[in-house]
Amino acid sequence: MNVNSMDNSTRAEVLVQALPHLKKYYGKTIVVKYGGNAMVSDALKEQVMEDVVLLSMVGIKVVLVHGGGPEMSDLMKRLGKQPQFIDGLRVTDAETVAIAEMVLAGRINKSLVNLLQMKGGSAVGLSGIDGRLIQAEMKDEKLGYVGKITNIHPEPIQSLLAGGYIPVISTLGCDDSGNIYNINGDTAAGRIAAAVGAERLIMMTDIEGILLDRHDPDTLLSELTVEAAEAMIQDGSISGGMIPKVRCCIDSLAEGVKAAVIIDGRVPHAILMEILTNEGAGTMFRKDNA
Numbered sequence: 001m002n003v004n005s006m007d008n009s010t011r012a013e014v015l016v017q018a019l020p021h022l023k024k025y026y027g028k029t030i031v032v033k034y035g036g037n038a039m040v041s042d043a044l045k046e047q048v049m050e051d052v053v054l055l056s057m058v059g060i061k062v063v064l065v066h067g068g069g070p071e072m073s074d075l076m077k078r079l080g081k082q083p084q085f086i087d088g089l090r091v092t093d094a095e096t097v098a099i100a101e102m103v104l105a106g107r108i109n110k111s112l113v114n115l116l117q118m119k120g121g122s123a124v125g126l127s128g129i130d131g132r133l134i135q136a137e138m139k140d141e142k143l144g145y146v147g148k149i150t151n152i153h154p155e156p157i158q159s160l161l162a163g164g165y166i167p168v169i170s171t172l173g174c175d176d177s178g179n180i181y182n183i184n185g186d187t188a189a190g191r192i193a194a195a196v197g198a199e200r201l202i203m204m205t206d207i208e209g210i211l212l213d214r215h216d217p218d219t220l221l222s223e224l225t226v227e228a229a230e231a232m233i234q235d236g237s238i239s240g241g242m243i244p245k246v247r248c249c250i251d252s253l254a255e256g257v258k259a260a261v262i263i264d265g266r267v268p269h270a271i272l273m274e275i276l277t278n279e280g281a282g283t284m285f286r287k288d289n290a
Contacts, residue, residue, distance in 0.1 A: 017277075018276040018277075021275060021276045021277070022058055022059075022060075022276070025055075025060045025199060025200075025275060026058070026059045026060065027059055027060075027061070028060060028061065028198075028199035028200075029060075029061040029062075029063065029161065029196050029197065029198045029199060030055070030060060030061070030062055030063070030198055030199055030200045030201070030202060030275070031062075031063045031065060031189055031192055031193035031196065031198045031200075031201050031202070032052065032062060032063070032064050032065065032189075032202045032204065032271060033065050033066075033067070033185060033186055033189035033201070033202065033203045033204060033248075034048060034064055034065065034066045034067070034112075034204055034265075035066065035067035035068070035069065035185060035204060035205070035265070039066070039067070039068070039070070039071075039108075039265075040070055040071075041266075043268075044265065044266065044268065045115065046115070046119075047268050047269055048204075048265070048271065049112070049115045049116050049119050049121075050119055050269075051269055051270075051271040051272050052064055052116060052121065052166060052271070053116060053119045053120050053121035053166075054272065055271070055272075055275065056121055056122075056164075056166050057120070057121070060275070061161045062166055063157055063161070063166075063167050063169065063192065063193075063196060063198070064112065064116075064123075064166060064167065064168045064169065065169045065171060065185060065188060065189040065192055066104075066108060066109065066112060066168065066169070066170060066171075066185065067104075067171070067185035067186075068103050068104045068108045068170070069090070069185075071103050071107075071108060072090070072096075072099060072100060072103045072104070075099055075102070075103055076096065076099055079099070081095065081096065081099075086142065086143060087243070088184075088240050088241040088242075088243060088244055089139075089143055089146055089184060089244070090143075090146065090182060091142075091143055091144055091146070092143060092144040092145045092146050092181075092182045093144045093145065094144075094145065096144070096145070096182070097145045097180050097181070097182055100172060100182045101127075101172065101180065104127070104170035104171065104172060105125075105127040105129070105170045105172055108170065109125040109126075109127065109168055109169075109170045110125055112125070112168050113125040113168050116166055116168065121166050122164055122165050122166065123165060123166040123167075123168050124160050124165045124166070124167060124168065125168045125169075125170070126156060126157075126160075126167055126168065126169050126170070127169070127170045127171075127172045128169065128170070128171055128172045128173040128174070128183060128188065129172050129173070129174045129180065130156060131153060131155065131156040132153050132174065133152065133153055133154075133156050133157070133169070134147075134149060134152060134153075134171065134172070134173035134174070134183055134188060134191075134192075135149070135150045135151040135152075135153070135173060135174065135175065135176075136148060136149050136150055136173030136174065136175060136181045136183060137150050137175055137181075138179075138181070139181075145179065145180065145181050145182060146181060146182055146183075146184070147173040147181025147182065147183045149173065149183060149187065149188065149191050150175075152191050152192060152194075152195040153195075154192070154195040154196050157169070157192070157195075157196055158196065161196075169188075169192065171183040171184070171185045171188040171189075173188075184244050186203060186244040186245045186247075186248045187244055187247070187248050187251075189201065189203065189248060190247075190248030190249065190251050190252040190255075190257075190260075191248075191251075191252075191255075193252050193257045193260075194251075194252050194255035194256055194257055197256065197257075198252075198257050198258070199257075199258045199259070200257070200258060200259045200260070200261065200274075200275070201248075201249065201252050201257050201259070201260040201261070202260075202261055202263060202271060202274060202275075203245050203248070203249065203260070203261065203262045203263070204263055204264075204265035204270070204271075205242075205245060205262055205263070205264065205265060206264075206265065206266060207242075207264060208220045208264045208282065209221065209222075209261075209262050209263065209264065209281075209282035209283030210224055210229070210232070210238065210242075210246070210262060210283040212237070214237065220282075220283065221283050222282075222283060222284065223283070223284045223285075223286060224283055224284070224285055224286075225285075225286055225287070226250050226253065226285065226286075226287055229246050229249075229250060229285060230250070232246075233246065233247075245262055246262070246285075248260075249261075249262065249285040250285065253285060253286070253287055259284060259285070259286065260284075260285045261274060261281070261282050261283065261284045261285065262282045262283050262285075263281040263282030264281065264282055267281065270282070
């Protein structure tokens with residue numbers, strides 16, 4: 001139903017039904033990993049920013065961790081570099097790191113901060129280099145400057161949240177020698193969620209969630225245990241770029257995040273559906289004994 005077609009009574013009822021969810025999350029922190037089609041579609045981008053601002057205004061602390069893979073690949077191609085991936089991770093030489101800085105910490109990060117503020121929010125952009133937020137080391141020589149996270153220093157995020165700001169984080173990292181690394185956004189979001197004690201980690205992607213049959217959207221799994229997810233990785237049901245997303249959900253649960261969910265970023269206002277309705281959206285991951 002289009003909200004503009006609702007009468008006032010229906011609008012009021014929608015708000016009342018959301019009240020228990022607002023109470024549950026009031027004062028709590030959620031981490032949203034933002035990427036995929038929701039980033040490249042202007043209409044969806046605006047709706048995601050509206051969701052984030054709305055949640056922030058009703059007392060829910062939101063940390064927005066963003067990617068920018070398609071934009072990076074586009075600029076690389078225009079510069080004559082062909083993107084290469086191994087197990088869903090971008091092979092990153094020194095020139096590619098410089099491109100990542102320009103795209104992630106520059107244009108994308110600041111455009112998101114600007115859009116959040118246009119929607120009425122207060123936002124501050126950070127990269128993982130700022131305040132040594134994300135410390136890293138080389139993950140694998142064959143990947144080049146792709147970072148393995150060694151530590152998260154959440155103090156910059158916590159200071160911004162305490163001041164009423166929405167932290168917007170691009171996933172670059174650094175080591176003690178000053179090397180800069182491209183960090184997988186999904187992995188970084190999971191580690192950040194654990195470091196700030198998030199109530200929920202929300203991973204936005206380009207599919208409905210985890211499908212029992214990847215070719216059939218009707219086989220969406222609304223809930224998945226860690227054990228079942230591991231089995232699906234082993235048998236190939238979960239593969240490619242979905243593996244880091246699922247791994248970060250599993251790891252974040254082990255590190256204390258209360259719940260982790262993969263949602264379809266192509267659905268308008270999917271974040272609000274996940275936080276403010278009983279049905280939620282996408283696939284929820286839970287511990288085996290939960």
